[in-house]
Amino acid sequence: MPRPRTFDQTAVIDAAVGAFWQGGLGATSVDDVLHATGLARSSMYSSFGGKNDILQAAISRYVDRQIVELEQAFRGRSLHEALESIFLEIARHNSDGKGCLLINSVNELRGADVAVIQTVRAGFARMAKHMAELVKQVQPHRADSACVAAEIIGAIAGLRTLQKTGLPPALVREAARRFARNIAES
Amino acid sequence: MPRPRTFDQTAVIDAAVGAFWQGGLGATSVDDVLHATGLARSSMYSSFGGKNDILQAAISRYVDRQIVELEQAFRGRSLHEALESIFLEIARHNSDGKGCLLINSVNELRGADVAVIQTVRAGFARMAKHMAELVKQVQPHRADSACVAAEIIGAIAGLRTLQKTGLPPALVREAARRFARNIAES
DNA sequence: GGAGTTTTGTACCATCGAGTCCAAAATAGG
């Protein structure tokens, strides 16, 4: 008897990812998300809850997608090739300025809702776990894959920040190349 | 004839640095800054201008102080020693969660005032220039000191982000050690 | 001590953001 929902849940979350990715956690208002998703205020609040809830859904979904991309970057490549591919890809997009939603989020966590903080941290934990597995898979002899994974994530975060500093793109690109070489060779 | 200012300009800016550092660029309200500095609304607006103006003053002042600390960290040390000192110092403070004001700021720049963006970027340019000079001073044979400087700043930014991810502190510390070793040896 | 100028405290305004409420619309089953 109930009137069915007229929108696609995952499509809405994907649109929300776009909105938060573009505008940032704090600066993106519920109205912005509403406009991006196309649904009405009431539908949003009745289907998801408050802003924090859709934010968490968006972050989780982003991490899912990101992990898929991560595994693709490692497929059939050496560690050095994979890292150089990932790092240079980051260094290339220097104009869009969106960066990585997860990294942007962790840098805007101060004073945020506890549940949101936990969602973001859980996202990083998942990323680190998958990264460590991929490292171990590509270089089975390593006993310190977890440390290398942390180092890689740190390098990615560093490059994404470097990207926003306005330093010459050539410098950022060279830093990316060095990070890839240093980590793979260490 | 004019009534003189009863507050110390630089002390006020230092207090503002503390407020923005603690609370973040966007989340810190003018009232927060007022409370931290102790002066009244009118004094703030008549002496500095709007929120963006005091924000810029705070960022510039923070960079000044940070550059002094940077030079201290390099004094009488090898590159590897200096980097390990800086990186491990960052990795140690994992509970305060304040990070670095400049890096926090660059991650909150989306949609910000153009003048603020320029101030932040100018801060990074100054940091990069000083870092390159220090590298060149410690390892005169290097021709690529600017690249190494960018790499170091990237590593610092990465570590500061890593710090906020909730990953195990031991992992962050190990990543710091690796960054120092990799960069110094490359 | 007085006058003129500047600071300072407070009240105020306009705007915007999150979240709520309620009536109208839409749909499945009888």
Place this chain on the structure above:
DNA sequence: CCTATTTTGGACTCGATGGTACAAAACTCC
């Protein structure tokens, strides 16, 4: 076709925030 149930749209509340206005206080110079 009618009813029960749910979604949908929009109006609304309430608080916070950046910024302004203005009168009272404070200080220097004459």
